[in-house]
Amino acid sequence: xxxxLLKKQVDKSQLIFFALxxxxxxxxxLIVIQLFIDTRSVFNSENDLLGNQNLIIYKDxxxxxxxxxxxxxxxxxxxxxxxxxxxxxxxxRVLASVTLPNYTGISTEMFLEAxxxxxxxxxxxxxxxxxxxxxxxxxxxxxxxxxxxxxxAASTGMPQINEKIIRQIPIELKLTGSSQTKMYSAYILDxxxxxxxxxxxxxxxxxxxxxLSPNKASKISRIIxxxxxxxxxxxxxxxxxxxxxxxxxxxxxxxxxxxxxxILSVVLAIGLLITFLSIYLVVTNINLLILKNKQTIxxxxxxxxxxVQIAKVYHKIAFKILGVSIIIALLISIGCKFxxxxxxxxxxxxxxxxxxxxxxxxxxxxxxxxxxxxxxHTNSKIQQMLRPNTSLLTTEN
Numbered sequence: 299x300x301x302x303l304l305k306k307q308v309d310k311s312q313l314i315f316f317a318l319x320x321x322x323x324x325x326x327x328l329i330v331i332q333l334f335i336d337t338r339s340v341f342n343s344e345n346d347l348l349g350n351q352n353l354i355i356y357k358d359x360x361x362x363x364x365x366x367x368x369x370x371x372x373x374x375x376x377x378x379x380x381x382x383x384x385x386x387x388x389x390x391r392v393l394a395s396v397t398l399p400n401y402t403g404i405s406t407e408m409f410l411e412a413x414x415x416x417x418x419x420x421x422x423x424x425x426x427x428x429x430x431x432x433x434x435x436x437x438x439x440x441x442x443x444x445x446x447x448x449x450x451a452a453s454t455g456m457p458q459i460n461e462k463i464i465r466q467i468p469i470e471l472k473l474t475g476s477s478q479t480k481m482y483s484a485y486i487l488d489x490x491x492x493x494x495x496x497x498x499x500x501x502x503x504x505x506x507x508x509x510l511s512p513n514k515a516s517k518i519s520r521i522i523x524x525x526x527x528x529x530x531x532x533x534x535x536x537x538x539x540x541x542x543x544x545x546x547x548x549x550x551x552x553x554x555x556x557x558x559x560x561i562l563s564v565v566l567a568i569g570l571l572i573t574f575l576s577i578y579l580v581v582t583n584i585n586l587l588i589l590k591n592k593q594t595i596x597x598x599x600x601x602x603x604x605x606v607q608i609a610k611v612y613h614k615i616a617f618k619i620l621g622v623s624i625i626i627a628l629l630i631s632i633g634c635k636f637x638x639x640x641x642x643x644x645x646x647x648x649x650x651x652x653x654x655x656x657x658x659x660x661x662x663x664x665x666x667x668x669x670x671x672x673x674x675h676t677n678s679k680i681q682q683m684l685r686p687n688t689s690l691l692t693t694e695n
Contacts, residue, residue, distance in 0.1 A: 326569030475510025
């Protein structure tokens with residue numbers, strides 16, 4: 299009976315409108331969250347979609363193109379630069395030899411560099427070295443593998459390799475310094491998409507520099523900058539004023555990334571705004587229902603119905619609106635996932651079904667959070683309405 303009395307003033311078409319408007323805002327939120335999850339492999343921790351990016355700078359080629367301590371300190375003081383990292387190079391000659399089964403050996407001169415681990419996009423517990431270790435891990439640029447496979451291997455008949463087996467290729471390093479020569483065993487740990495250099499751990503490079511060429515100083519010819527936006531006009535103007543060079547491709551890629559950041563941020567803001575407005579409309583509608591039924595609610599309370607029993611009717615209304623909204627939003631976001639999947643493949647993004655599990659978990663969390671809010675708000679309104687009015691009992695002196 300209590301449900302029938304209190305639901306007389308309920309306009310079902312109005313509730314459907316609120317449910318649809320809520321589902322629109324929630325769907326936009328879930329779609330943006332889904333895009334963040336699916337594209338996290340493209341925008342990794344060092345080049346995060348919502349994080350900072352890196353830019354490598356260098357001076358014009360010449361005899362003295364090293365950065366001085368004063369220049370590095372000046373870079374660190376700039377407001378648009380978060381931190382800097384030095385490229386340290388080996389002060390000795392490097393000869394690398396590779397022997398593959400059933401093929402003639404390959405030997406080539408190369409170079410070794412090191413940079414702070416926080417700037418490297420490869421995270422592995424094997425990326426370390428200390429004196430006495432048997433092997434040295436090496437990180438090479440990813441495009442080196444393509445150059446070998448489609449250039450050298452194709453023309454010489456050598457076997458092509460992929461990233462999964464490069465770690466199994468044994469490498470012998472012959473390091474010749476000004477004082478002595480040493481041999482080291484090495485292997486390729488991984489391939490980097492960000493840094494175009496042959497990297498070894500800093501501990502290895504510092505040790506071999508001191509051991510093989512103790513009287514030869516290692517100069518800093520390149521610096522990697524951690525910045526929010528490599529295409530920032532203030533940053534580019536500063537670099538131009540100092541005649542520092544950089545790869546234009548890095549800046550162009552950052553512009554695309556920045557635009558994508560902006561678009562996703564705007565869409566996320568719109569989704570939050572629509573969701574907030576729809577929640578506000580639902581709360582306002584419940585308040586109006588309570589006010590319309592003020593007399594009925596008061597009479598029911600006098601007849602012995604508790605505040606909790608009366609509030610449950612409005613809880614059900616709010617929970618139904620919320621449940622329908624989230625289900626519709628979840629279905630829309632899952633549909634968009636399969637619609638967007640072919641476009642994400644262009645970016646080499648693996649769109650897995652795990653994202654759907656994340657969306658379901660997030661939807662449940664949103665439902666619980668809003669349900670608790672609606673419950674508390676409704677209870678507060680009914681308690682306020684049924685609070686005894688003592689204003690008529692006061693007397694004027």
